[in-house]
Amino acid sequence: MYVGHLAIGLAIKSKFPKVPTLPIMLGVGFLDIIDGLLIMFGLNHVTPNLQAGPYLFFDLTFIDWDHSLVMAVILSIVWALFFMKDKRVALIAGFACFSHWLADWPMHNMDLALYPYSAEHMGYGLWGKWGTGSWIFEGLFSLALIFYAWRNFGREHISILWPTVLLVISFFQLSPWLSPMKHAATLQEPAASLVHGFLVLLGFLVPGLLITWLINRAEKKSLNS
Numbered sequence: 001m002y003v004g005h006l007a008i009g010l011a012i013k014s015k016f017p018k019v020p021t022l023p024i025m026l027g028v029g030f031l032d033i034i035d036g037l038l039i040m041f042g043l044n045h046v047t048p049n050l051q052a053g054p055y056l057f058f059d060l061t062f063i064d065w066d067h068s069l070v071m072a073v074i075l076s077i078v079w080a081l082f083f084m085k086d087k088r089v090a091l092i093a094g095f096a097c098f099s100h101w102l103a104d105w106p107m108h109n110m111d112l113a114l115y116p117y118s119a120e121h122m123g124y125g126l127w128g129k130w131g132t133g134s135w136i137f138e139g140l141f142s143l144a145l146i147f148y149a150w151r152n153f154g155r156e157h158i159s160i161l162w163p164t165v166l167l168v169i170s171f172f173q174l175s176p177w178l179s180p181m182k183h184a185a186t187l188q189e190p191a192a193s194l195v196h197g198f199l200v201l202l203g204f205l206v207p208g209l210l211i212t213w214l215i216n217r218a219e220k221k222s223l224n225s
């Protein structure tokens with residue numbers, strides 16, 4: 001899942017407007033930020049596969065250091081620990097982080113290990129089962145969350161127009177037709193994996209920070225009005 005993670009972040013933030021935005025918006029992408037880095041460092045392994053669709057065009061051969069269930073729990077605790085100054089913020093940051101694994105489960109094609117190097121793998125595999133349909137499903141799922149967030153933020157007189165625009169752009173950017181991963185998958189190794197890792201890293205770091213900035217700006221605006 002991609003844009004769905006960011007939409008979940010928006011929904012969590014709308015439900016807990018007093019909690020700072022950054023622990024949530026970077027939290028929902030933390031597992032993939034680590035994943036992108038570990039792919040670039042060669043600890044995780046991905047394999048170009050243009051048939052894999054619908055927007056990733058890679059098989060996630062070994063992503064156990066961040067996407068196994070045990071590591072997702074550990075990394076969520078690590079992420080929460082950064083915000084321990086306020087236990088409530090830490091709890092919600094940790095939940096935002098773990099929501100990543102929960103949202104990935106329906107999409108991933110049996111590449112989510114139980115723990116690093118475990119033979120047991122999970123993932124309902126909608127990417128493989130539905131192809132482009134899974135991208136549409138992710139879009140509808142995100143839309144429902146955006147509506148929910150829009151309503152909650154509305155009560156606080158906070159507009160999320162620009163975060164929404166950003167999510168819509170991200171959704172079409174990582175579509176079966178426009179995905180930069182499709183190009184990355186045609187490169188020679190190690191370039192293919194390096195570019196893949198870099199795109200995963202940027203794909204969560206940049207929108208996560210941008211949405212944080214946009215929401216913080218909208219919050220200030222509503223306070224001043």
Ligand SMILES: [Zn+2]
Pocket residue numbers: 001031032067100104
């Ligand atoms: Zn993921």
